[in-house]
Amino acid sequence: MDHREVRDLLGRYRLGRCTDAEKALIAEWYAQAARQQPDLPGDPEAARAESWANIMGAVHAEHTFEARLRPVHWGRVFYAAGAVAALLCLGFFWLGGGLSQNQNGAAARMLTASTLPGEVRTYRLPDSSLVTLNGGSSVRYPEVFGAKVREVTLTDGEAYFDVKHNASHPFIVDAGRTRTQVLGTVFCVRAYRSLADVRVTVASGKVGVRNASGYSDTQTAFLLPDEQLVVDNRSGRAQKERVNARSLAGWLRGAMDFNNEELRTIALLLEKKFNVPVRVENETLGIQRLTARFRAEETLDDILGTLAMAGNFRYRHATGQVLITMNEH
Structure with a gap:
């Protein structure tokens, strides 16, 4: 399992989307780290609890976080318990x-x-x-x-x-x-x-x-x-x-504001917000510029529907991604 796969797994864990097998793997990381690190309690469950408590204690009001972690050496499978908890809690x-x-x-x-x-x-x-x-x-x-x-x-x-x-x-x-x-x-x-x-x-x-x-x-x-x-x-x-x-x-409040942005740039920003790949299939379409403002509660389909009307293009969901194409005449 490489670093990207581990990061994706921990992201799903934080969002409550892990399978039972994936949850068991993360629990084993805690247990393995507790056995390998002499400064953590010998009991895996106690080590796990201490890791969470230490990290949660570093959390400031209004979602402000502060750096107070020790160096972490990334292995191929097993990670320090404090590092895993930090990844889960602190984005x-x-x-x-x-x-x-x-x-x-x-x-x-x-x-x-x-x-x-x-x-x-x-x-x-x-x-x-x-x-x-x-x-x-x-x-x-x-x-x-x-x-x-x-x-x-x-x-x-x-x-x-x-x-x-x-x-x-x-x-x-x-x-x-x-x-x-x-x-x-x-x-x-x-x-x-x-x-x-x-x-x-x-x-x-x-x-x-x-x-x-x-x-x-x-x-x-x-x-x-x-x-x-x-x-x-x-x-x-x-x-x-x-x-x-x-x-x-x-974007600090969850809203989106596009000021004369190219469609390919808008596609990337939507991808970063909604965690869904958004692809513009035509280079000419990609450099089309649009200006629009959207509220925090609007969905990806709300935004794309409005932009599609303004930019005269089509979009569709396909195999885990969104494809933006030219309108057929």
């Missing part, structure tokens, strides 16, 4: 490999927080800044920030940052081929790997965004509230736009 939060420099110059452990498709979760960073992850997202950061900067990497997905102000320690977000720097503000970064661009949107304060070195035109743009910068991943070309930042962050 696949685990310690990744790699080291950074902490305030004392020593190597700091790197942490990774992630969410499943359809999940929205908030984590507390080492400086008490907050990051909320949209479905299918992950962010990587050191257990202790360095002496000069507070740096995190959005490795995939979309994240909403509420940064604690610190004039002497800039907060930096690396995402795709962009680097965003602030002192203290509220902003959102969207950088799904399968999308063609990175988008930085400011809700309050001021941020500076620089595209990566190596582009023919490397530059820094400064954004104020209700401004968005769109950076093309291939060319590095950047375009600033006026937007409604609150509407675009509707």
